[in-house]
Amino acid sequence: MNIAYIVFAESIFSPILYNQVINLLKLITNGSKYNIYLLWFCPIKIYVTKKHDITDLRSNLAKDKVNLHVIPIFYREHWFCAKWYHVPLIYQIIFPIIKLNKKYNFAILHVRSFPGAIPLHIMARFYGAKIILDTRSDFVSENMLAAWKNDLLTIKYWKKQENKLYNISKKIVVVSDVYKDEKLSMFNDKVEIIPNNVFIASNSAYNNFKYTYRKQKNILNKIVFCYLGSFNYAWNKIETYIKFFESNLYLLDNIHFYIITQNKEVVKDILKTSHVLTGKYTLESVKSEDVPEYLSVADIGLQLMAHQDSRIGIKVVEYLAAGLPVIVNQNVRGAASIIEKNKLGIVIGNDYVLPKYKFDELIKSKDIISKRCRKFAIDNFSNEAIAQRYIKLYDAIIHNGE
Numbered sequence: 001m002n003i004a005y006i007v008f009a010e011s012i013f014s015p016i017l018y019n020q021v022i023n024l025l026k027l028i029t030n031g032s033k034y035n036i037y038l039l040w041f042c043p044i045k046i047y048v049t050k051k052h053d054i055t056d057l058r059s060n061l062a063k064d065k066v067n068l069h070v071i072p073i074f075y076r077e078h079w080f081c082a083k084w085y086h087v088p089l090i091y092q093i094i095f096p097i098i099k100l101n102k103k104y105n106f107a108i109l110h111v112r113s114f115p116g117a118i119p120l121h122i123m124a125r126f127y128g129a130k131i132i133l134d135t136r137s138d139f140v141s142e143n144m145l146a147a148w149k150n151d152l153l154t155i156k157y158w159k160k161q162e163n164k165l166y167n168i169s170k171k172i173v174v175v176s177d178v179y180k181d182e183k184l185s186m187f188n189d190k191v192e193i194i195p196n197n198v199f200i201a202s203n204s205a206y207n208n209f210k211y212t213y214r215k216q217k218n219i220l221n222k223i224v225f226c227y228l229g230s231f232n233y234a235w236n237k238i239e240t241y242i243k244f245f246e247s248n249l250y251l252l253d254n255i256h257f258y259i260i261t262q263n264k265e266v267v268k269d270i271l272k273t274s275h276v277l278t279g280k281y282t283l284e285s286v287k288s289e290d291v292p293e294y295l296s297v298a299d300i301g302l303q304l305m306a307h308q309d310s311r312i313g314i315k316v317v318e319y320l321a322a323g324l325p326v327i328v329n330q331n332v333r334g335a336a337s338i339i340e341k342n343k344l345g346i347v348i349g350n351d352y353v354l355p356k357y358k359f360d361e362l363i364k365s366k367d368i369i370s371k372r373c374r375k376f377a378i379d380n381f382s383n384e385a386i387a388q389r390y391i392k393l394y395d396a397i398i399h400n401g402e
Contacts, residue, residue, distance in 0.1 A: 003034050003394060004106040008041045008093065008116025009073070009080045013053060015288030016314060019383070020136075021112065022057075024197055026064040027387035034394060037067045037104060041093045041116065047072040071096045081147035082115040083154045094119040101127060107398055108132060108170075114139040114158075117165050124168040130397055133169040136196075138179060138310055145307055146232070166190070170397055176334030179310040192393055196314045197386035199292070200321045200378055206296035213297050217282055222256040223363065226298035226324065228291065229315045231263045238267050240304045242274045244352040249276075251359070257281040258298055260291065295322035299366065300345075304352060305331040312338060320344060320377040323370040325362055327354065344373050 005025060012021055025036045038061065047054070047070065058068045073093065079086050093116070097109070101123070110132040111117045123129035140158045148154045166172055166187050174180050175195045184191050214220045231238050245251060257277055261267060264283045271277055286294050295301075301319030303326065312334040319326050326345035328335050329352060336347045346362055348354050362369065379385060 001034050001107050001394075001398065002037060002104045003108045003110060004037050004039055004097070004100065004104070006039045006041070006093075006097070006109060006111040006116050008090070008111070008113055009043060009075050009077055010113070011042075011046055011050075011077060012038075012040055012057075013046075013050060018288075019199060020197060022061070022066075023199070023383055024387055024390070025066045026061070027383055028390055029065040032391050034391070035065060035067065037069060037100065037106070039097065039100065040068065040070050041073045041075075041096075042070050043075050043077050044072045046077065069096075069100065080113075080115060081143050082118075082158075083148065083151060084157045086115075087118060087157070090115055091119050094122055097123060098127070101129070108394060110134060112136060114162070114165060117169075118161065121164065121168050130170040131168060132171045132173060132393070132397070133165055134173040134194075135179075136173075136175065138183065141310075142235070145235070171393060173393070176310055176312045176337065178334045178337050182310055182333075192389075194386060194389050194393070195312050195381055196317045197383045198314070198317045198321045198377065198381050200374075200382050201292045206293045209293050210296045213294075217256075219256045219282075221254075223251075223254055223300065224256045224258050224298045225300050225302050225327075226258045226260065226295065226319070227302050227315075228260045228295065228318060229313075230261060231267060235305060235307060235309065236303075237306060238270050240306055240352075241302065242271070242276060244302070244304055244354075246274075246276050247352040248354045248359075250356055251354070252276065252280065255280065258284070260284045260286060260294055291318060292322060295319070295324065298322070298324055300324060300362070301326045303328045303332050303335060305329065307331060308333055310334050317377065317381045320373045321381060323374040325366060325369045325373055338376075342372070342376055344369065344376060 007021060010017055025038060028034060029036050054070055061068050075089055109120060109123060109129050112134045117133050120131050124131055140162050144155055171192055172187060172190050173192050173194050177193055180191045180193055227241060229236060257280060259267060259281060262285050264285050268283060271281060284294060301324040303316055308331045310333050316326055316335040326339055328339060329348050329350050330336055331350055339345045340347050346358050
């Protein structure tokens with residue numbers, strides 16, 4: 001049974017996509033009846049500069065029965081947000097899809113992202129294609145706050161297009177129940193909740209690294225709060241984290257703020273303007289494969305947002321996989337839902353105030369909560385668990401005619 005998995009304009013060599021796509025597809029084909037055809041519509045610049053890497057990846061994937069088709073397109077990676085004037089360019093992907101569909105007779109077209117789904121109404125209408133729209137994020141709401149801010153034509157286009165894409169899809173994959181309940185209640189029968197997947201290392205793999213690192217930084221006896229990921233002006237702002245510590249000054253007696261980010265220089269400049277964390281933070285930039293090792297240094301994971309977000313972001317998944325209890329504010333709605341329901345940390349208000357008694361209780365029970373976090377991650381977010389959920393989804397569509 002042939003499945004087409006469509007990636008549009010993103011680089012599958014990026015760490016997030018490599019795990020969420022490449023590693024996942026290998027597991028799906030392993031022992032299942034599905035032949036996966038990975039159709040990567042690749043911006044020409046990436047195609048030219050990564051030619052040797054693409055050849056190596058194609059050979060590597062073939063060993064796991066994943067067939068890679070790389071189709072170069074006139075598009076730029078940073079156009080992924082797809083403003084209204086980019087839309088005609090997206091239609092260049094439809095002819096290769098039609099051609100490959102005629103050759104391989106795909107049972108399902110599984111598309112990762114909203115922009116890549118735009119031309120698929122042609123496949124649904126004229127070829128009876130069964131489409132899975134894998135949202136991965138609240139694409140429209142996020143871009144209204146950032147890339148499309150004040151671009152009324154693009155916002156108007158996508159508000160109309162969003163429901164059209166939901167209508168043509170056989171199934172819609174979302175990463176949280178909050179996203180499903182708040183945005184897709186009218187499509188309830190179509191929606192499947194499949195969260196982000198993550199590699200989970202063995203429980204004691206990094207004990208030596210943790211001790212050595214903390215000793216080197218003179219934070220052996222500190223409670224280490226961690227933030228993992230990039231900072232930007234729309235969603236994750238370093239100023240929000242500064243405000244958190246300013247709102248909870250009692251924490252400063254015995255904590256250290258540990259930031260793993262690629263925005264080191266920008267963050268450092270902003271932190272210099274606030275005296276509340278002077279001498280109480282460390283900045284690290286690490287390779288994606290080293291993230292689990294560096295997360296082992298921390299005691300608590302943080303995600304705090306000034307705007308509402310219905311996702312369960314990858315950083316929260318990685319915190320839980322590392323056995324870190326997580327503190328989020330109410331705006332982080334997808335994560336807040338599972339943290340509260342499963343007792344995986346603390347949900348605070350949007351004023352960022354962390355009641356001292358709640359923090360004391362968390363520290364007192366940290367070892368128990370840590371084990372609970374890790375087990376929850378293994379059961380719900382591991383690559384193996386998520387691969388099985390996609391296989392069940394494919395089965396349901398094909399055998400039950402859904």
